Amino acid sequence: MHISDEGLLTQLGYNSDEANLHQLRIIQEKTPGFDQIKRHILALHDHLKNYGGFVAISSSQPYFKIKLDPKDPSALEQALEEMNRWANKYKVRLQKVQDKQTYYILGLST
Template sequence: MQIENEGLLTQLGYHPDSATLAQLQTIEEKTPGFEKIKKHIVALHDHLKNYGGFVALSNSVPHLKVKISDPSKQEIALEELNKWAQKYNVTLQKVQGKETYYIVSVS
C-alpha cells in the first residue's frame, strides 16, 4: 500500500495546497528513508491521538514532528512512540525542554 502526499496531509489534518505539498516534499527529501515509513505515519498519528499526541509538519526544521500534549498520558504516549520507532528503525530527536520529537531518519 502506498499513500499519496495529498492523502497523508489530509489524514494529518492539513489542507493539501501548494505550500503544504512543498513542505512535505522537503521533509521527504531531508529525511533519509522516509519512503519506508510514509504509509505508517497515519497509523502512528491515529494511535497517538488516544494519548494526547499527534504527528505534524514542523515549521522550524524539515522533518515531521511528533508532539505529546497531554501531560497525564505522556509516559504511555512516549512508550508507544518508542515502540513504533524501534519497529520501523526510525531515529527520533527530542526537542530540549518539550515533549516534541522529530523524525530525522529511517534505517
C-alpha cells in the same frame, strides 16, 4: 499500500495546497527512507491521538515532528511507550527537542 502526498496531508489534518505540498517535498528529501515509513507515520498519528499526541509538520525544521501533549502524566508515559515502540519496530531515528515533549522524525536508522 500506496499513500499519495495529498492523502498524507489530509489524514494529518492539513489542506493539500501548494504550500503544504512544497513543505512535504522538502521533508521527503531530508528524511532518509521516507517512502518506507510514510504509512507508518499515519499509524503512529492515529495511535497517539488516544494519548493527546499527534504527528505534524515542523515549522522550524524540515521534518515531521511528534508532539506529545497529554492531559495527565500516565497518558504521557503511555504515549512515550507507543512512540518508542514504533521507532524501534520501524528503525526510525528520533531527535528530542530540548525542554519539550516534541520529537523530530529524522528518518530510518543507518
